[in-house]
Amino acid sequence: MRLLVTGRDGQVARALQERAAAHNITVVPLARPELDLGAPETILPALRRAGGDIVVNAAAYTAVDRAESEPELAERINGTGAGAVAAAAASLKIPVVQLSTDYVFDGTSARPYREDDPVGPVSVYGRSKLAGEEAVAAATP
Numbered sequence: 001m002r003l004l005v006t007g008r009d010g011q012v013a014r015a016l017q018e019r020a021a022a023h024n025i026t027v028v029p030l031a032r033p034e035l036d037l038g039a040p041e042t043i044l045p046a047l048r049r050a051g052g053d054i055v056v057n058a059a060a061y062t063a064v065d066r067a068e069s070e071p072e073l074a075e076r077i078n079g080t081g082a083g084a085v086a087a088a089a090a091s092l093k094i095p096v097v098q099l100s101t102d103y104v105f106d107g108t109s110a111r112p113y114r115e116d117d118p119v120g121p122v123s124v125y126g127r128s129k130l131a132g133e134e135a136v137a138a139a140t141p
């Protein structure tokens with residue numbers, strides 16, 4: 001299996017690269033400038049060139065505090081960009097894995113969150129990640 005992983009040098013992408021071989025999985029890590037979530041026109045060509053069975057979108061704007069002063073950039077990468085990765089994967093007829101975050105919740109629950117709990121982000125980062133989840137869901141019925 002060939003796993004296309006965006007965000008090549010990030011924590012999640014590096015962990016996948018380290019562990020893949022033991023599971024007979026080839027990881028093809030992708031990064032800017034070849035694949036830039038802020039430049040959606042780069043995404044489909046990069047995924048097509050790399051040729052894989054599944055895409056893991058591990059690229060994201062993850063500067064949680066800085067996002068408060070850069071809301072448009074966070075939304076462009078985590079919202080629109082994630083949706084564009086999913087749309088490209090759909091057009092290549094391969095599945096996409098989108099990574100969520102606890103920041104989509106409001107943090108007031110007395111118990112650990114479950115994936116299907118109601119969302120309620122209270123930060124720019126959380127709202128941008130939620131926008132990405134919605135865009136990915138819309139692009140991949």
Ligand SMILES: NC(=O)c1ccc[n+]([C@@H]2O[C@H](COP(=O)([O-])OP(=O)(O)OC[C@H]3O[C@@H](n4cnc5c(N)ncnc54)[C@H](OP(=O)(O)O)[C@@H]3O)[C@@H](O)[C@H]2O)c1
Pocket residue numbers: 006007008009010011012013031032035036037038039057058059060061062077099100101102129
């Ligand atoms: N690590 C955690 O504990 C954790 C927890 C919850 C959720 N997550 C989720 O897991 C995913 C990956 O997180 P991570 O911890 O691996 O993040 P990370 O270490 O910050 O890595 C993010 C990667 O995305 C890349 N990137 C940023 N902007 C990009 C763009 N416009 N186009 C292409 N790549 C871009 C970064 O590249 P540069 O280095 O060049 O900026 C970096 O390699 C995120 O969706 C995050 O919300 C992670």
